[in-house]
Amino acid sequence: MIKDNQKILNALLALIDAGICFASMMLAYALHFWNYQGVHLEIAYYVKLQLYIIPIYFFLYHYFDLHDSFRHKSLVSEIGSVVQANTIGTILIFVLVFFLKEVHVSRFVILMFGILNVVFSSVFRFSLRKLLRRMRARGYNLKHLLLVGWNDVSAEFYDRVLANHSLGYDFVGYLEHTKAYTAGRSIAYAGGFSSLPSLLDRKGIDQVIISLDYNDFSELGGLIEACEKAGVKSNLLPFYTKYLPTRPYIDEVEGMPLINIRKVPIDNILNSFSKRLFDIVVSLFSLVLFSPLMAMTALGIKLTSPGPVIYKQERIGRQKQPFQMYxxxxxxVENDNSDMNTWGTGNDCRRTKFGALIRKFSIDELPQLINVLKGDMSLVGPRPERPYFVDKFKEEIPLYMLKHLMRPGITGWAQVNGWRGDTSIEERIKCDMYYIENWTFLLDVKILLLTVFKGFVNRNESMR
Structure with missing residues (x-):
């Protein structure tokens, strides 16, 4: 059964993490004291120190869910947890050494240990994910699911899971009052809702996904009780899923749970400060780094067409506030303001030859680094739009206005996933909402790296 396999995998994870912890300390010692002639503690002391460090790291990794199944976790969030655990762990080691009253313990070795442990743990987890995904794609280590209720939401869930074999899910079938129309999907009808207890008794089902329509919600309690009686985990896939964020946040008022529909991580003052500080530092560095390129671009524009070098256009930013984007x-140059309500395309006749070149490589976006410094924009975030299209799309595209919960960005999750220029607004908003609800510092770093490696060449010739 998958439960037994998961317990074994979790135990192996803990043992391997302990081994990585020990190896990182030994390597840190070797790197610092190789051919070192001064007075220092022998390696035996650092080996004994592991008797304290490994249990500390075990509890830290357990606290950050690093020994649990990562079937549902993203690699970015897991590596973020590794970094957090090791940061806290390194601080605790310094505290531990202070209480042990050993003044000759090398601070460099401890810091190097923390860095090496992050690197080795991250590489190990990345490699393990790759291995498990290959195994699952070949039919091994599968988790068997039973759908209770067949409707648009459960059908979409089935399609998404089936499209990604590396998740390692297999559908046993679905329950419904009567056999439903599945539009050719190869999922078996397993009976009515009353069949659930007998199906669970036969074993072979690892998880039950309950997806009921509004009219069937009266049966929810009985279905959950049947799962709990059989010791099988159940999950709810409610009909109002489209209104929920990808990571719902539960508030509590007098013991009653309240689902917070839009929990935005950047509302946290520490998250907001760290993102803004990162924006300022990187944009300043980038302005200095790209100043020769920007100077040559300005000269090229002046020599190839009459008019100003910098083009200003009103866009809508955070909290729906207008700003001038550079x-x-x-x-x-056009004086009829037609650019405010027309959509740029790859064959736009208004482009200059030099303009087509700088747009192809997104060089035209570089002045937005000044917008970042001013606080109008961020390095990473949803792309801002013109007022005309904001008014248009807010009536046509669900959740469109929620993109204004964050500062707009020079690049974003939608852009690095190919939704830029003259592409689907609906898909772009899906990416923007994912980014807003799942923001982390490491996600920003990932998007910037993806932009560097695959985002400069703009096949659609406009980031919008």
Whole structure:
């Protein structure tokens, strides 16, 4: 059974983490004291120190859920947890050494240990994910699911899970009052809701996904009780899923749970401060780094077409506040304000030849680094839009206005996933909402790296 396999895997994770912890300390010692002639503690002391460190790290990794199944976790969030655990762990080691009253313990060795442990733990988890995904894609280590209720939401869940074999899920079938129309999907009808207890008794089902329509909600209690009686985990996939964030946040008022529909991580003052500080430091560095390129671009614009070098356009930013967004001018000068309500395309006749070149490589976006410094924009975030299209899309696209919960960005999750320029607004908003609800510092770093490695060449010739 998958439960037994998961317990074994969790135990192996803990043992391997302990081994990585020990190896990191030994390597840190070797790197610092190789051919070192001064007075220092022998390696035996650092080996004994592991008797304290390994249990500390075991509890830290357990606290950050690093010994649990990562079937539902993203690699970015897991590595983020590794970094957090090791940061706290390194601080605790310094505290431990202070109480042990050993003044000759090398601070460099402890710091190097923390860095090496992060690197080795991250590489190990990345490699393990790759291995398990390959195994699951070949039909091993599968988790068997039973759907209770067949409707649009459960059908979409089935399609998404089936499209990604690396998740390692297999559907036993679905329960419904009568056999439902599944539009050709190869999922078996396993009976009515009353069949659930007998199906669970036969074993072979690892998890039950309950997806009831509004009219069937009266049966929810009995279905959950049947799962609990059989010792099988149940999950709710409610009909109002489309209104929920990917990570719902539960508030509590006098013991009553309240689902917070829009919990935005960046509302946390520490998260907001760290993102803004990162924006300022990186944008300043980038302005200095790209100043020669920006100077050559300005000269190229001046020599190839009449008009200003910098093009200003009103966009809507955080909290629906308008601001002037800067770009290198890539089109002919027009005075009829037609650019405010027309959609740029790859074959736009208004572009200059030099403008087409700088747009192809997104060089025209570089002046937005000034917008970042001013606080109008962030390095990473949903792309801002013109007022005309904001008014248009808010009536046509669900959740569109929620993109204004964060500062707009020069690049974003939608752009690195290919939804840029003249592409689907609906798909772009899905990416923007994922980013807003799942923001982490490491996700910003990931998006910037993806932008560097695959985002500069713009096949659609506009980031919008």
């Amino acid at each position: 770009k290198f001018r890539s089109m002919k």
